[in-house]
Amino acid sequence: MSAAFGIYVHWPYCAAKCPYCDFNSHVRVGPDETRWANAIARELASVAALQGRTRPQVESVFFGGGTPSLMSGKALASVLDAIAAHWNVSPQAEITLEANPNSVEQKRFRDYCAAGVNRVSIGVQALDDSSLKFLGRLHSAEEAKAAVHLAAGIFPRVSFDLIYARPKQTLGEWRRELADALAFGTEHLSLYQLTIEKGTAFETLARQGKLKTPNEELAADLFETTQELCEGAGLPAYEISNHACEGAEARHNLLYWRCEDYAGVGPGAHGRLTLDGARTATEAERLPERWLRKVESEGSSLAREEIAPPDAAREHLLMALRLREGLDVAAYEKQWGSSLSHERITALTQNGLIACDNGRVCTTSRGRLLLNAVVAELAS
Secondary structure: OOOOEEEEEEEOEEOOOOOOOOOOOEEOOOOOHHHHHHHHHHHHHHHHHHHOOOOOOEEEEEEEEOOHHHOOHHHHHHHHHHHHHHOOEEEEEEEEEEEOHHHOOHHHHHHHHHHOOOEEEEEEEOOOHHHHHHOOOOOOHHHHHHHHHHHHOOOOEEEEEEEEOOOOOOHHHHHHHHHHHHOOOOOEEEEEEOOOOOOOHHHHHHHOOOOOOOOHHHHHHHHHHHHHHHHHOOOOEEEOOEEEOOOOOOHHHHHHHOOOEEEEEOOOOEEEEEEOOEEEEEEOOOOHHHHHHHHHHHOOOOEEEEOOHHHHHHHHHHHHOOEOOOEEHHHHHHHHOOOOOHHHHHHHHHOOOEEEEOOEEEEOHHHHHOHHHHHHHHHO
């Protein structure tokens, strides 16, 4: 059984669809929260039944979306109650809620805190109004700053996101914006380079030649600058896009990157469970209305598929090499019964893409920029 276990709960609703977003989010008016929370409880029960009587302790719960900060504190509390009805929840469990600045208000935040949320991740995305407008965000820079300050006064742990490598963004502009972000003093930052995802409004604009992201050289400079400034501020990268003070890493996301078990419930949620000794992928029905009908009629919408060991090993490799701590080679080879090529490890080390230390393989800063190629070489 996996050493750690977490639960991801997907709230699929948003006030607007951002042009860069390929997440399973939908603009709806006034979803029935009680009905939704009851359905989440039923899908949670179905996961518990799959795991049987010997269930792992819950170390983290993550409410993602969509915009889960559109939920009421009452609905969120009922979901946490449903989790506690089926699993032992660690007293030190990390309970995270994603929030958008335009849906933030003091009473709502205090309700979440009272329900058990102890970590908030705020989707700031940019710290100037023109960039926020370009990104399709509904909040202003001042609203974003106010949301971060409000959260810091209520929750013990706060993180926020920024998107960089935006069209026409210069290295100097990003240095100033990131310096402003670091000045908030939060324990954690998620800093993502803008990518053009399939099916998004930005993909359409890019295909029409109306949107161009920075070239590879500038993108690499932006990445290196991000590492430099965050490291200097005491928030080194523990994962490609995530920076934290020591001990403030997002424990739920570490479950993903360390290939631990987690349940995913709610429309479109993915999970990874160890069932009868086999690594098993789960996926919930994506369309919210169809998901709701299926859960209410059948008790769950989850489809299950056993992951073949070679595929699971490759997934483990890809996830672990995103982390600064890298991959424990001996544990990896024992778990999957396959060995990494020492010749390839040597070649990648000589090329400055990976480093080896105390039985662990880690990507270098340069290697993280070429992660897919590194993984393809090691996995072949």
